[in-house]
Amino acid sequence: MRLILNPSAGGGRAAAALPGVEARLRELGVAFRTDTTGGLEDVGDLAREAAAAGEVAVPLSGDGCVGAVASALAGVDGALMGVLPGGRGNDFARVTGIPRDPVAACDVLVHGTPRPVDLGEVDGRRFIGIASLGFDSEANRIANEAPSRLGPLVYAYGALRALAGWKHARFTVDVDGHRTEVRGWSVAAANSGAYGGGMLLAPDAELDDGMLDVVLTTESSKLTFLRGLPRVFKGTHVELPTVRVLRGATVAIAADRPFTVYADGDPIAELPCTVRALPGAVQVLLPA
Structure with missing residues (x-):
């Protein structure tokens, strides 16, 4: 296996866990080597090198790096992550049942099952979680600039700061040719169900159904929001009258x-954009 470490992930959490x-x-008898990356720019190259060497590419990092590895391996014959x-x-781990303790998660690398996982794609750039915009654009920007000491609370912090x-x-x-116009807060195209450190934005989204759950948060007062x-x-927010959920394989947004x-915590595109589901794009070791 090839560990791809982002030492700055989680405010140093990944490096501390190494x-x-x-x-x-070593206890599990796994042959491995470790590469350290300085950022997402070279993660794809390291993942493709691992696949070419017959190694399992294993990011030890946050969701941004997980998405970058998955994106690099999409469509590569025999590639496994x-x-x-x-x-x-760590929302990908949350929705797939991978232990959020990285040491405990090592057992999934040995005893897990390879499963096909969908990706999303925004104007040619891929992601594994949720692509969102609108109010989420500002909240994500603030969260990414916030102090690392806030940990998972950084996402709630970003939302509250953006609200003002x-x-x-x-x-x-436009979802598969059906056009909708709304005024309100945000639009999200969800490949996975969670983002922002445990926010279940699209609770019915599946990683292997070839579809995107499109969540529209429509007009309301700031207090109601x-x-x-x-x-x-x-x-349970999807039960509110201000939230609509649509489903489709292709979503055009303006x-x-x-x-x-933003997707997987990082900026990925500008509006207008088109988001597509990429069914079974990458094989991932998941709990049996």
């Missing part, structure tokens, strides 16, 4: 003002 991870892999969560949110200056936008969303925000952590699209 000695325990390596010790556990594992996941050791080392970031702040938010003004509703008008979105045009704030009252409903805790429900996102249980996924708005009445510019927004950056």
Whole structure:
């Protein structure tokens, strides 16, 4: 196996976990080597090198690095990846049942089952979790600039800070040829169910159904939005009258003002954009 370590992930959490991870892999009798990356720019190259060498590519990092490895391996014959969560949110591990303790997650690399996992793609750039925009654009930007000591709370912090200056936008969303226009907070195209450190934005989304769950958060007062925000952590916000969920394989999105699209915690595109589901794009070792 090839460990791909992002030492800055999780405010240093991934780097701190490395000695325990390596010790556990030795106990399990796993042959491995470790590469350290300085950022997402070279993660894809390391993942493809691992696949070419017949190694399992295993990011020890956050969801951004997990998405980058998955993107690099998509469509590569025989490529296989594992996941050791080392970031702040670790939402991919959360929705797939991988232990969020990276040392405990080592056992999945040995006893897990390879399974095909879908990816999403925004204008040619792939992601594994949720692509979102609107209010989420500002909340993500603030969260990415926040102090690492906040840990998973950084996402709630970003949302609360973004709330102060938010003004509703008008979105045009075309899902498999069916056009919808809404005014409100945000649009998200979900390949996975969770983002933001445990927010179940799309509780019914599946990683292997070849579809995207499109979550529209429509117009409401800031107080109503704030009252409903805790429900996102249980996924019950979809029962609110201000939330609509559509499903489709291709989603075209535009708005009445510019927004950056974020996915797996990082900026990935600008509006207008088209999001597509890529069925069974990558094989991932998951709990049996």
